[in-house]
């Protein structure tokens with residue numbers, strides 16, 4: 001039996017949509033941004049170079065943590081945990097799968113993906129092209145329910161990124177230093193943590209499944225904090241996407257020698 005807009009009982013309207021506004025603009029804009037990020041990240045991961053600036057200890061988030069023998073000298077500041085990885089399977093691809101899993105299963109990106117990539121539907125009062133609707137109960141969409149586990153993975157990577165950020169206070173003579181790269185890395189860190197902590201799963205983890213808050217004052221405090229961030233989750237999701245690209249691009253440019261880092265201290 002047909003489901004969705006074709007199901008019996010729904011008004012059979014010949015028009016594609018009765019909306020006359022530019023409803024397609026928002027999904028188009030988000031779709032272009034998502035596709036750009038997917039293409040950019042894929043190219044950068046398989047490029048397998050220009051991810052480390054040894055002079056100032058800048059490591060791009062797309063290659064963090066760099067823990068294999070294949071990493072360029074100095075970039076494994078957390079140690080070497082694995083041997084060589086083949087060129088067609090860079091270690092950063094594994095990292096990326098976890099972080100892309102976190103974003104791909106995120107409620108905000110799900111909305112964006114459904115509207116902009118799968119047109120399911122593209123906007124309110126715009127029928128979708130699919131004949132059937134099965135929800136998120138079957139493979140592969142049922143995997144979207146793994147979001148909370150990807151959240152735990154993202155927390156670990158977030159902490160590793162903070163460690164990278166601390167390493168970035170490295171001066172030319174080996175002492176303390178701050179450059180534009182350090183500033184960009186820390187702006188990205190703030191954006192990433194705002195995105196991670198405003199997650200809906202995070203809000204449920206810190207404050208969910210409680211009968212009353214009065215017996216759990218600490219969890220109430222965390223929940224209140226996360227609840228303040230949560231309404232801006234979509235903004236943080238898109239902002240952090242751009243800050244990741246900006247950070248990676250800046251470090252790539254320094255590493256490739258396209259320009260020099262602007263130094264603020266040393």
Ligand code: FES
Nearest residue numbers: 106107199200201
């Ligand atoms: Fe977006 Fe969890 S809902 S990261």
